[in-house]
Amino acid sequence: MSKIISLRDAWSGAADCDSCSLRDGVLFAGLAEADFGRLHDQIDQFALPAGAALYRVKDGGDHLFTIRVGVLKLVQYLADGSQRIVRIARETDVLGLEALLGEGYHHDAIALQPTEVCRLPARLVAELGRDNPLLHRELMARWQRALSEADAWLTELSTGSSRQRVARLLLRLVRDRDARLSQLFSREDMGAMLGLTTETASRTIAEFKRQGLLVETEPNGFLLDIPNLRQIADGGAR
Amino acid sequence: MSKIISLRDAWSGAADCDSCSLRDGVLFAGLAEADFGRLHDQIDQFALPAGAALYRVKDGGDHLFTIRVGVLKLVQYLADGSQRIVRIARETDVLGLEALLGEGYHHDAIALQPTEVCRLPARLVAELGRDNPLLHRELMARWQRALSEADAWLTELSTGSSRQRVARLLLRLVRDRDARLSQLFSREDMGAMLGLTTETASRTIAEFKRQGLLVETEPNGFLLDIPNLRQIADGGAR
DNA sequence: CGCCGTGTTGACCGCAGTCAAGTGTCGTGG
């Protein structure tokens, strides 16, 4: 368990959209300058340390968030108190889409690394989306992306042996990037993502290291043996 | 494996929307009569026997579907050929939302029971959605519903012991309805939904029957002992 | 220094996967 940090503490000012390097990649790429002006001064920036919650299930939910840097986990809890991580969000991803429907958040969103986000009022985005086809389309695309992710977690990360799941998770983390990985999740989080216990996650990672499938080249810098991991992921050899 | 039935074979005419009992519940509840007219004569109806595919992953994907009666499974396949059922769709649900983004379908959609659907051209729905706020909102709500379902499958149906998973599946099938259940899935499908083997699904169902948690009152009519199933689902006693 | 959180490893055991046989039902064709 980590310290609780309220969003208020994390406020780091009004957003500096004009110079934002993500400007073209994010939700508002297609927004006319006029519309964007309406939105702009409603946007706030926040910086979260690792372990801080961006929002929690019970929260009201009247803001969307786009991630500038960092990684967050989306967590749901079961009746017995155990947790399951249902998705991971990283830079340019949008969180809290459910706020557009006035639903209140469906997960806890918790930073896994130092993270910066922009906060947008849901009402305003919903309004703009109503008569702006490009934003409308962009919102649908975000929803679809989240859905595809969710499906992939089911088929790839909740099926097969522990070796397969861990291998698939590692491969998914580097994806298009090359074979280097800057940070590994805690064993506990890995377990919660893969439906395994902390011990099994630990054992499997340790085994991969021993077999040279995962080499720590520098502190917090890992190199993956992608071909062999891929073979394991597909049900191949040990 | 079941016979392959092409959608062409299943065509059963232009849709009779005016008398459709679902008219108020579906996507177009908020559509003005004029707009709806544009859409209406583009809609076709299909009837699928159990086992037939509504669409497959490879298919182009330029139609949405709304389900009038029946149940479908959405299936994804892994590299090793095994299948995982990622969602179930029933009356009033909308399938193929991804077609709105021109993406091609992401699953195989296969009827589990005799099923009737209406088919809508994706392009037209996308157009209407662009300048119709109510439809726009309705589409977002559908996407969100699918996403919530996907998350629930992860936390409820892919976590815990086989007894817990089967119990949660049964409870989910009756949901708001009362304790009666008209049809049970095949053991194979249950396994694919829960990440279990066919044998384990069979054993667990058989055990529930022996314990009176699941009573077959008539052919294809089951009664659930909801309180006790709920206790099992939450990690309670055997 | 001692504490705490995280990761690792060991020993043991039980649940669920595997392989296989057996039962029941349905549909087809002789």
Added chain:
DNA sequence: CCACGACACTTGACTGCGGTCAACACGGCG
């Protein structure tokens, strides 16, 4: 009409993977 095969479901026997409980190593921090 019955014989047969196909298929789904059930059940058994065995095994192995991963869960559980516990001890220990390591590093950071008060």
